[in-house]
Amino acid sequence: MVRLENVGKSYGSDAEILHDVSLQLDPGGLYFLTGNSGAGKTTLLKIIYLAEPPSRGMVTLFDTDVSTSDRAAHTALRHRIGIVFQDVRLIDHLTVRDNVALPLRVARAPEREIRENVPELLSWMGLDGKLDCCPATLSGGEQQRVAIARAIVRRPDLLIADEPTGNVDDDIAMLLVRVFERINKLGTTVLIATHDIAFARQFAHRRYHLAKGALSVVNDGAPAQ
């Protein structure tokens, strides 16, 4: 599903942030990506979700070589990826309902589908009664769940979550990982990035660890399959 081979990333003439990163995410897997702050996790995720091009190496998404594909192909690939951003990135002037509906609207889904699916999904996420609220009125945990709902509303093949548990307490963090596991059980490949290595170790999932721009597989969790 996702394959990176010898990927390197640098900005301008600065030193490389990522060196020779190779990674493979198989369909249906749930993975953790750990590493201290500044290790390059977000940069690596950005390369996967097509926000940044790699400086070198090869990136293959859903059997498509992204370095040789055009903008239209990238747009189509993005429709298959759900992203939970580190800074949540909810649009303040839109309601919770409209924030979650965004991926459907940009994909030109019929409004009928949006009216049916969005409330149902928010209910599934335990956000009944919050449909017409502004994001600013929600707690951090609720905002995070809205962001997750937005990421999965289009039933993506790949869900990428960048520090989804970073700004919530342990109970909520545990709850969010359970949500990701439920999504994963529905067939979506999930990649969760966190700086909290101890937290990631609690779960029996395959883990990649990034240190000083180099990626390694850590075998302290059970394989995803």
Place this chain on the structure above:
Amino acid sequence: MIATLRLPLQMRLDLPLRQDASSRFLPWIIALMVYLATTGGIALIWLGDALGNWDAALTSTLTLQLPADTSDARIDVAIATLKQAKGVVSARLLDQSETARLLQPWLGTSAPVDALPLPRLIDARVDPKVDIDYPTLRQHLDSIIPNAQLDSNRTWLGNMRSFALRLEGVIGVGVIVVALLIVTIVVFTARIGMAIHRSAIELLHLLGAQDEYIARQFQIHALWLGLRGGLIGAAAALATVIILGPGGYVLALPVPIATRGVFDWRLWLLVVVAVLAAGGVAMVTARMTVLRQLGRMP
């Protein structure tokens, strides 16, 4: 028609463009531009009309000016000489009151015209299609009445035409400059909007929004602002026309610039075109600017 117009204007925007400061000032700047362009356009219409009127009125007349003390007998001879000239259809002596009215723009209404030595004026109708031999005619008239002045109006009209055409050119350039200013302002506004909403635009891009989808948000917003500014500017231009007068003469020239005021259908057409052009220029400019900027994203 109204429903389809309202639909795009009221379309839900994912980006909070309506809250931008530009949403408040841009319509007023566009309004000013549209006001200048519309009043310029109205001036062009009036000037065009005036040129037509001058052509029609002055190419078919000539005036013979005689000294105030010319005897009636000499005047009769002069009239007969004029009538005999090839191309002259008729000739008649203007009475004192007609002469006084013609001089009113220079002398005012309170001047004691009866006490003044007003020249005697003979008004002749000529066939504009016939080339009159003015040197010979002048020679004949001069031999009858020394100091007689034959004014064909053609030189004066030629100068006025040339001035009016230059004025038309200046106004035309002004309208083009105004359009370019609108384009420039909208380009900067769209760029500022993109900078302000960079994060949300990036979000939409990463969610898989096509450039077209994001550009539409800006172009619909710009269309709305342009139309609003255009309406304000056009309304102000119409108000100016109403203040100038419901119709009639706007300038007290000997050959006046006549207007039909707000009853002129061309004025309304101009207003509609100006409003639509303001919206259209704003929309297309915003669209092109945003698409160009989006094209730089990975």
